Amino acid sequence: AQKVTQAQTEISVVEKEDVTLDCVYETRDTTYYLFWYKQPPSGELVFLIRRNSFDEQNEISGRYSWNFQKSTSSFNFTITASQVVDSAVYFCASRAHGSSNTGKLIFGQGTTLQVKP
Amino acid sequence: DTAVSQTPKYLVTQMGNDKSIKCEQNLGHDTMYWYKQDSKKFLKIMFSYNNKELIINETVPNRFSPKSPDKAHLNLHINSLELGDSAVYFCASRGTQGNTEAFFGQGTRLTVV
Numbered sequence: 138a139q140k141v142t143q144a145q146t147e148i149s150v151v152e153k154e155d156v157t158l159d160c161v162y163e164t165r166d167t168t169y170y171l172f173w174y175k176q177p178p179s180g181e182l183v184f185l186i187r188r189n190s191f192d193e194q195n196e197i198s199g200r201y202s203w204n205f206q207k208s209t210s211s212f213n214f215t216i217t218a219s220q221v222v223d224s225a226v227y228f229c230a231s232r233a234h235g236s237s238n239t240g241k242l243i244f245g246q247g248t249t250l251q252v253k254p
Numbered sequence: 255d256t257a258v259s260q261t262p263k264y265l266v267t268q269m270g271n272d273k274s275i276k277c278e279q280n281l282g283h284d285t286m287y288w289y290k291q292d293s294k295k296f297l298k299i300m301f302s303y304n305n306k307e308l309i310i311n312e313t314v315p316n317r318f319s320p321k322s323p324d325k326a327h328l329n330l331h332i333n334s335l336e337l338g339d340s341a342v343y344f345c346a347s348r349g350t351q352g353n354t355e356a357f358f359g360q361g362t363r364l365t366v367v
Contacts, residue, residue, distance in 0.1 A: 172355060179360075180342065180360065181358065181359075181360045182344060182346075182358035182361070183358075184356070184357060184358075187355045228297065230297075240285060240302070240348050240350070240356065241299045242297075242299065242356060244296070246294075246295070246296060247295045247296070247297075249295075
């Protein structure tokens with residue numbers, strides 16, 4: 138069975154600080170997908186990134202970067218020079234490969250990030 | 255032109271009532287889902303439909319009945335509402351061609367009083 142753990146329940150930083158959100162996953166599947174979603178105070182779930190298990194390249198998108206390491210089963214998310222608008226709950230999730238699964242997401246518990254001005 | 259839209263956004267109702275939440279997606283996706291987010295923000299899948307066929311039912315009480323009249327719609331009907339049903343319910347959809355991500359609706363906050 139799949140499992141996603143986000144050990145950090147809440148993080149508080151001051152604007153312009155860098156912050157890393159940790160995500161550790163467990164899976165027996167050889168092919169799987171990892172995701173990050175953002176849930177701002179308005180409540181919607183916003184897709185940020187998807188990573189395939191066979192692609193360990195790190196990714197950078199503006200101030201956001203993701204570090205995927207299969208050796209430690211981690212998929213960490215770093216925000217550089219954080220801004221108040223980054224304040225949200227961030228969810229890491231996994232999905233197994235295969236048609237029988239139909240793509241259900243297994244979510245971590247979420248990390249609440251508060252960025253103070 | 256919202257991709258996945260749910261109505262209503264807020265729903266307050268009394269115990270024992272029956273209510274429905276509607277979901278529509280205009281992305282042409284084959285698969286739709288209902289997720290429940292509890293008071294601790296934990297998200298868990300409830301149902302999955304693929305081409306109007308129920309694929310996943312994650313031990314959800316029989317009082318919850320999803321209905322998919324067509325690929326673009328997945329409604330959630332809840333009978334005999336209980337206090338513990340209070341939560342935020344998210345609809346999502348995903349294309350099954352390729353390994354794509356799920357897109358979520360804005361959520362429906364259900365409060366049972």
